[in-house]
Amino acid sequence: MNSFNDLNAQRLDLQVFLDAKKSLLERNKLGQFATPSSLATDIIQETFKFVEQKNIKLLEPSIGTGSFVLSLLDSLPKDLNIDRIIGVEKDPVIGEASRDFYKNLSINLDYIVDDFTSLAPIQQVNLILANPPYVRHHYIPNKLELGIKVFDEIGIKVSGLAGLYIYFILLSHKWLENEGIACWLIPSEFLDVNYGNKLKEYLLKQVTTLKIHRFDTAQSKFSDALVSSTVIWYKNALPSKDHHINFTFGESISAPTLSKEVSSDVLLNERKWSRFPQNDVRQNVDFPTLKDYFRVSRGIATGENTFFILNKDEILERNLPLEQFRPILPRPKELKSLYITADEQGFPLLEKPLFVLDTNLEIDEIKTAYPSLYDYLQEGIDKEVHKRHLCKKRKAWYFQEQRKSSAFYCSYMGRSKESGKSPFKFLFNESKAIVNNSYLILYPLPNLEKLLCDKPHLAKEIVNKLNSLDSALMMDEGRTYGGGMQKIEPKELGNVNASFINELIAQDL
Ligand SMILES: C[S@@+](CC[C@H](N)C(=O)[O-])C[C@H]1O[C@@H](n2cnc3c(N)ncnc32)[C@H](O)[C@@H]1O
Structure with a gap:
């Protein structure tokens, strides 16, 4: 030595x-x-x-x-x-x-x-x-x-x-x-x-x-x-x-x-x-991007998923009022399919459907109308959920962010398992389930919404195309972290090349 x-x-x-x-x-x-x-x-x-x-x-x-x-x-x-x-x-x-x-x-x-x-x-x-x-x-x-x-x-x-x-x-x-x-x-x-x-x-x-x-x-x-x-x-x-x-x-x-x-x-x-150095200098060609067709936003941040998100059995066991909850999808890796179908009420057809507490009632109203929910909220206070950073900032600590559901969701982070495959997965959602912030939500802008109204089959085709996009195209916008973890933020997703949507529309004319 x-x-x-x-x-x-x-x-x-x-x-x-x-x-x-x-x-x-x-x-x-x-x-x-x-x-x-x-x-x-x-x-x-x-x-x-x-x-x-x-x-x-x-x-x-x-x-x-x-x-x-x-x-x-x-x-x-x-x-x-x-x-x-x-x-x-x-x-x-x-x-x-x-x-x-x-x-x-x-x-x-x-x-x-x-x-x-x-x-x-x-x-x-x-x-x-x-x-x-x-x-x-x-x-x-x-x-x-x-x-x-x-x-x-x-x-x-x-x-x-x-x-x-x-x-x-x-x-x-x-x-x-x-x-x-x-x-x-x-x-x-x-x-x-x-x-x-x-x-x-x-x-x-x-x-x-x-x-x-x-x-x-x-x-x-x-x-x-x-x-x-x-x-x-x-x-x-x-x-x-x-x-x-x-x-x-x-x-x-x-x-x-x-x-x-x-x-x-x-x-x-x-x-x-x-x-750089992987890619060439960006060419200033004018191509459409996803933000020309969608407004991208994050899924809801509940403040404490384990408290606010329950499965149906838990809701029934505790005798909680289902009407004060809304369906929410599980985390991306727990989904077996990228297509979320729904029953006639719009609930996702999943093995273990999840629900997020989503009430706009004041605590006194809850106490009178739904004593079991009132007790559950007291449990949350005992567990100090009401002191969580996000909960503290709300008008009532148990209120949730109000976001509409969409037919288009995207997982916000992931690892590329096969080379050339994008680590982000796009879902086609036929249910009224919302998603939490392990997803990004793509809301069609009026131009696309109108088109999808006339030609609903295009929605699924868009999702299929999004899932088969070259990873380089997606990673051009996302970021890579240690250990190969990749993330994409709403703005970055909005910048992804969306020429394929133009092509789909043209083929369909
Ligand atoms: C990433 S480590 C670098 C370690 C270093 N190169 C070595 O060989 O041990 C950063 C170091 O900066 C020190 N540090 C943190 N804030 C500092 C500051 N404001 N001024 C000086 N050193 C700081 C940390 O305590 C830590 O030892």
Whole structure:
């Protein structure tokens, strides 16, 4: 074993010891997911290709136990020196133990236990290597203050929905010397979501972005955080006019399976950067999309499915009034068929039909008219369902969102089991059942509604076509998460190419 392996083994022991001190929720709140050493080494090897300075001044703003620092020291080319390393860690438990760990090593490391976002640059650096905390916006208590700080420093207004890593990147701008290189391992979501736009603008306009590598999500890089990861490299220099960014994809950074140079001009007008390198630049052909035929909305969010959704036996056993419930479909994976037929009352013909409480009665009216339902609601209060986030916000905690049922539903997430198959399933619903938010609802717009009135058989054909759409067409719009999980949001579904509807109509004329 050489000394790096020894040291790294000791560091990993320390990491395991520190991780065990916290619950997953506590670690989530501080984005504490260790950077795997092999990944840190791959990232550093790639980074050396961009580093021009000989004397490295490194900033690691979320250093943790320091996998980047050790890997950097281990793989440092002979002609490079380390001038100084500044490492920042907010959590005193990790920070103090790690500072002690490094104290006896002869490394020029200033290990600072503090919140990076609150610091002013101590010294400018020529290299930043970081895997910043993946903390979602609702766990950032001071995001308003951080937003103002970013705006004051670089004139960018960050969205309130941005995760902490976006603030880290933008607030590190002042730490980086001209021509300095920064490399960040971050969640891939910024490539596609609206709150990533400001970061993308920064990457296009204020620095020269060199490379964006997206890992194959089937291979999550973190054993304990389900995220899909991307590494970005940029130089602190204004980009040239015809600048191109190298997009790569695959398991390995140095030997990616796909690679494509994409021009900044194209990227300025492309909202979904994750289409690269797999796809070509979007052609500006005018094709119809699903939003030309449907309004897409989410299924209802009950606030507590286990309380509000009951099966028929449970309703009968408790003597609850069925007329105060409405039928609701089970989750997509529990359905045996994509065609939901109905009985004469419009109830779905399913083995175990489900119903969601759907009353507009005040509690006193319920007490008088339906004592059994009143008792059931009291049970809900005992179980604190009325304190659930969504329930609290309603006029009466047990009221449900009012959404009409539709003939068209789509499962909102899934995994592709066969290549070329879309992970999202479309249902043709003949019943009056609604769906919960594991589905999206497609409501036909008046143009399509009129057509379906005249030619009802087209509805089923549209669903069949939707189910046989090439996965690439769907995934062009949806997003992929760690472990290969794919999701599609209402707006994204609306953007799916719907030329096939035009073709169906034309064939039917
Ligand atoms: C994704 S981990 C990176 C781990 C690190 N690369 C390593 O090798 O251990 C993010 C680290 O940032 C720390 N952190 C969270 N918020 C911070 C903040 N505001 N300032 C500095 N560090 C922070 C977490 O405690 C965690 O150790």
